[in-house]
Amino acid sequence: xxxxxxxxxxxxxxxxxxxxxxxxxxxxxxxxxxxxxxxxxxxxxxxxxxxxxxxxxxxxxxxxxxxxxxxxxxxxxxxxxxxxxxxxxxxxxxxxxxxxxxxxxxxxxxxxxxxxxxxxxxxxxxxxxxxxxxxxxxxxxxxxxxxxxxxxxxxxxxxxxxxxxxxxxxxxxxxxxxxxxxxxxxxxxxxxxxxxxxxxxxxxxxxxxxxxxxxxxxxxxxxxxxxxxxxxxxxxxxxxxxxxxxxxxxxxxxxxxxxxxxxxxxxxxxxxxxxxxxxxxxxxxxxxxxxxxxxxxxxxxxxxxxxxxxxxxxxxxxxxxxxxxxxxxxxxxxxxxxxxxxxxxxxxxxxxxxxxxxxxxxxxxxxxxxxxxxxxxxxxxxxxxxxxxxxxxxxxxxxxxxxxxxxxxxxxxxxxxxxxxxxxxxxxxxxxxxxxxxxxxxxxxxxxxxxxxxxxx
Numbered sequence: 001x002x003x004x005x006x007x008x009x010x011x012x013x014x015x016x017x018x019x020x021x022x023x024x025x026x027x028x029x030x031x032x033x034x035x036x037x038x039x040x041x042x043x044x045x046x047x048x049x050x051x052x053x054x055x056x057x058x059x060x061x062x063x064x065x066x067x068x069x070x071x072x073x074x075x076x077x078x079x080x081x082x083x084x085x086x087x088x089x090x091x092x093x094x095x096x097x098x099x100x101x102x103x104x105x106x107x108x109x110x111x112x113x114x115x116x117x118x119x120x121x122x123x124x125x126x127x128x129x130x131x132x133x134x135x136x137x138x139x140x141x142x143x144x145x146x147x148x149x150x151x152x153x154x155x156x157x158x159x160x161x162x163x164x165x166x167x168x169x170x171x172x173x174x175x176x177x178x179x180x181x182x183x184x185x186x187x188x189x190x191x192x193x194x195x196x197x198x199x200x201x202x203x204x205x206x207x208x209x210x211x212x213x214x215x216x217x218x219x220x221x222x223x224x225x226x227x228x229x230x231x232x233x234x235x236x237x238x239x240x241x242x243x244x245x246x247x248x249x250x251x252x253x254x255x256x257x258x259x260x261x262x263x264x265x266x267x268x269x270x271x272x273x274x275x276x277x278x279x280x281x282x283x284x285x286x287x288x289x290x291x292x293x294x295x296x297x298x299x300x301x302x303x304x305x306x307x308x309x310x311x312x313x314x315x316x317x318x319x320x321x322x323x324x325x326x327x328x329x330x331x332x333x334x335x336x337x338x339x340x341x342x343x344x345x346x347x348x349x350x351x352x353x354x355x356x357x358x359x360x361x362x363x364x365x366x367x368x369x370x371x372x373x374x375x376x377x378x379x380x381x382x383x384x385x386x387x388x389x390x391x392x393x394x395x396x397x398x399x400x401x402x403x404x405x406x407x408x409x410x411x412x413x414x415x416x417x418x419x420x421x422x423x424x425x426x427x428x429x430x431x432x433x434x435x436x437x438x439x440x441x442x443x444x445x446x447x448x449x450x451x452x453x454x455x456x457x
Contacts, residue, residue: 011250014064015071015079018042023054024065027187028073031170032179034157039082042069043166049114055088056117062087063252068150070161070168083152083161083168083219086245087254089311089329090118092291094374100127100288125327126314127284135282136327137315138290139258140298142273143331144242145234145308146225149194151241152249153215161219162198164190171195194224197241204269211268220265221245221255223273229439231412233340234307244273244311257324258313278315298332299375303340309333335377339368339384344411346388347395351402357392364388383422391418394428404440405433 018024023046029039044065046054055062068085095111096119098104106116126136148165159170169191171177177195180188205211222243226236246261247254255261258275265272281287291312298310310332317324346360365385372381391414395402405414413436421428430437 011071011081012078015040018064027167029070029168030180030183031157032183033159033170033172033176036075037157038073039168039170040071040073040079041167042071052088052090053114056090056114056121062121066254067148068163068165068168070163072154072156080156081249082154083150083163084247084249085148085150085163085165085219086221086247086329089254089331090122092122092295092312092330092332093119094295096123097288097292099123100284102284122314122328122330125316126287129316129327130281130283130287133282134316135280136287137278137280137317138287138294139278139313139315140276140294140310141244141258141313142242142275142306143308143311143333144223144225144244144273145232145337146223146236146242147190147194147230149197149222149224149241150219150247151198151215151222152217152219153212155212155216160195160198162191162195164194164224167191169195171199174199190224190230193227193230194241197224197239201241201270207268214264214268217249218256219247219249220261220270221247222271228410228413229406230409232308232409233337233344233412233415234303235412235416240271242271242273244275253325254329255326257315257321257326259321259324276310295332296375299335300378301334301336302378303334303336306334308337335372335375336379338371339377340411340415342367342371343384343388343391343415344407347391347407350392350395351399351407357396361385361389361392364392387415387418387422390422390428391415394418398430401430401437404437406436406440410436410439 019026023044025043025045027041029041031037031039042065044051044054044061066085066087068083070082071079072082073079093111093115095109099106099109099119100123106119109116129136150163152161154161154170157170159172159176161168161170163169167187167190169180169188171180177192177199180192202208220243222241224241226239243265244261246256246264248256262272262275279290281290294310294312298306312330312332314327314329315324316327343364346364349355350357350360368381368384377384395405407414414433417432418428421432
């Protein structure tokens with residue numbers, strides 16, 4: 001099945017093909033205020049690196065399944081598209097520069113096959129435009145560190161569609177939100193948190209009817225951030241949704257042009273990630289210079305300066321603003337974010353696989369040095385090693401109660417305490433984490449955080 005163009009789009013055909021694909025997970029969801037309709041949430045069965053491989057090698061999965069897809073199924077009347085997220089986007093590797101400038105062929109790079117496949121996903125259309133005399137505009141936007149959030153408006157049920165990556169719900173007001181809370185299914189946990197944040201944002205929107213119109217047939221994509229029980233590595237001052245992209249529900253392009261998303265989000269006074277001034281290039285040399293400059297800038301900034309990192313948008317301009325298209329996206333991560341995320345995964349492995357502290361510390365140092373081979377983190381490597389040793393020793397000493405520390409969903413709070421101890425030259429004690437332990441609340445498996453260790457298996 002090849003993705004249909006906008007003019008050929010047929011939702012019934014698309015849904016029928018999805019129903020026949022045993023690699024795709026289909027889950028039926030409820031709508032408390034309507035028994036005539038059902039939600040069908042769609043996602044790939046593959047997880048972690050297997051999902052990356054599926055998206056990298058299957059154009060249909062990238063363009064159709066994406067990072068979130070749901071249908072509205074009406075009794076005896078077929079289906080309509082309910083919401084659709086962004087296409088999955090991937091890390092930009094330094095090795096790609098050697099292919100872009102012609103130094104090496106892609107097959108010569110000493111990287112995994114899936115990473116070679118991703119070069120094509122990110123750069124094939126971009127280089128085609130440049131090689132044919134066109135221009136590419138590169139946008140840098142902040143990569144917020146939270147849970148994927150999607151919002152659109154459904155006119156048939158006159159309700160907001162609010163979704164996490166894998167689960168969508170339909171709500172009109174607080175009563176509908178409460179009705180969902182009464183459903184004893186853990187799968188709704190993140191969608192409910194996002195919906196609660198969305199209803200709070202709506203109270204500040206002046207033109208609700210205008211917003212409904214703007215989000216009919218398209219979705220705004222964001223990150224749900226700031227919940228202390230679901231913090232990852234970046235501290236946010238409040239619980240909210242930071243928006244960054246606008247997606248057409250019907251169509252094969254990953255999203256609308258950056259200026260369209262920015263205009264809609266700002267016009268309605270919604271929170272938005274930082275968008276840096278655009279940079280234009282007309283050949284491969286200029287593209288490489290821009291990417292190298294951005295790679296160094298993002299890699300060497302602190303988490304406080306650049307959060308998780310940046311998302312780069314590659315945009316080609318048409319003769320009119322309406323013809324401007326986003327060809328692809330990729331992401332850059334701050335080294336500091338990657339080092340602390342690496343620590344989190346080593347700590348989880350220490351507990352899950354009963355590794356020794358010395359073994360994990362040695363592995364951590366080796367992998368950190370590899371990550372820092374091109375650029376330097378904002379602090380000396382010894383600082384990260386000292387923090388890691390304190391964390392490993394402490395977690396190893398409290399193995400029986402370690403689950404209550406929330407290393408997966410509340411790692412930021414754990415890490416903050418460890419870093420405070422390092423700054424004071426003190427060893428962490430269990431009492432330092434008592435507030436964290438008292439607030440323990442198991443997380444559902446819906447979290448959208450990448451797991452570095454699982455990708456290395």
